[in-house]
Amino acid sequence: MDFSTISTRGLVLLGCGKMGSAMLAGWLRGGLAPGAVHVIDPHPSDWLQSTGVAVNGLLPEAPAVVLIAVKPQMMAAALPQLQAMGGGETLFVTVAAGTTIATYEAILGAATPIVRAMPNTPAAIGRGITAITGNGAASADDLATAEGLLRAVGQVVRLDGEHQMDAVTAVSGSGPAYVFHLIEALADAGEAEGLPADLAMTLAKATVGGAGQLAEDAPDSPAQLRINVTSPGGTTAAALAVLMDAETGFPALLKRAVKAAADRGRELGK
Secondary structure: OOOHHHHHHOEEEEOOOHHHHHHHHHHHHOOOOHHHEEEEOOOOOHHHHHOOOEEOOOOOOOOOEEEEOOOHHHHHHHHHHHHHHOOOOOEEEEOOOOOOHHHHHHHHOOOOOEEEEEOOHHHHHOOEEEEEEEOOOOOHHHHHHHHHHHHHHEEEEEOOOHHHHHHHHHHHHOHHHHHHHHHHHHHHHHHHOOOOHHHHHHHHHHHHHHHHHHHHHOOOOHHHHHHHHOOOOOHHHHHHHHHOOOOOOHHHHHHHHHHHHHHHHHHHHO
8 A cells, every 4th residue: 555645644543442453464465654643542452652642742733544443432531633634635434333433423523534434353364354335525545545455454345335334243243253253153163072172173173264264265166065065975975954044044043143233233324
């Protein structure tokens, strides 16, 4: 990414927890000068203090970007101090879950370019996927800047509009938790078949992690990869007959789970 405008005008990072730290580490690795970054965080970590960025100091009047990475419940206290930067010169990018673009526009003004982003927790190891969408004031350049900054923690996709954000939250935002639970359940099932608990967990973690990597890297679709593993009348086929059952298997269960998450997202957004 070309950091020239940010290097000149500065970037303000509001909140430097796990997600903020992962992004900041990526930017610094990518060549952004620490002196261009101004972090506001009530409990700065030792790592943050060691990076050379400005922490809780005076902020530039019109930075190139303000990136909001505080928890949604801290938003009401945090945003007003940035109100003066609204109005158009500064791009606001938010990775805070659940807070709508309209909420930011109400505080910062509708002329403020705002990009809302939904990353997920594998961002912490640079393997996240983030969906972004902008408001009416956000230009193509603004979206490109947001995308460049968020690529520091993984892949980025663009949405048709904010109306898709609840579905994204339900699939990729909350999705890592579904996979972690799959690992737990797979390990428990292995233990029930006679494996020691630690061995069952080692097998489950490596299987889910390896299969996920294979699904990302292989040219074949996940459906084809599944078929490749399944010998007719074999052990995998016996298990898939249970998992792929239209009423009691994964398809119906995951549709219900993802719908519940999306519905809850819509409720929280109101």
